Amino acid sequence: AVTSSKINAGRPPSAIWKIPSNVFEIELCKFIVKSWTLPEISPEICLLCRNHFTNVFEHISTVCPGTSAFREAWWDTVIENFDISLSAELSGLCTRDIYLFLLGSRLISNITANFDLRTLHILNFRFLRDTAAWYNRYLFSIQNTT
């Protein structure tokens, strides 16, 4: 196991709590902080695409073909609302770094220094939460039909 790649080796940046401006965004940030501490698991098979993952949120937000509609909508918003340099930087990141970026990691702060961070973080957090919610609903629906 490569411990340095573990998300839960890091801690959520405390600056996350400066982001929310209303009660809904506070709930959103609570979800993100929980995602930061999600333990890595032994590889499991994704029920949407049959590929393996060790972090379900990372898988469904960055690579899973089953959630590509969410990812495309998120990319469209990034491209429409932020400078082209942001999408250019993001397209060069590996999936783990994209996931850390979505979680609000300060590691990528030099990329985002020129952008409206609050708007960007909220966009990213909503994307993670909506994708996870959709995946959970999907799991629930197949459990109840088999």
Ligand SMILES: [Zn+2]
């Ligand atoms: Zn998948």
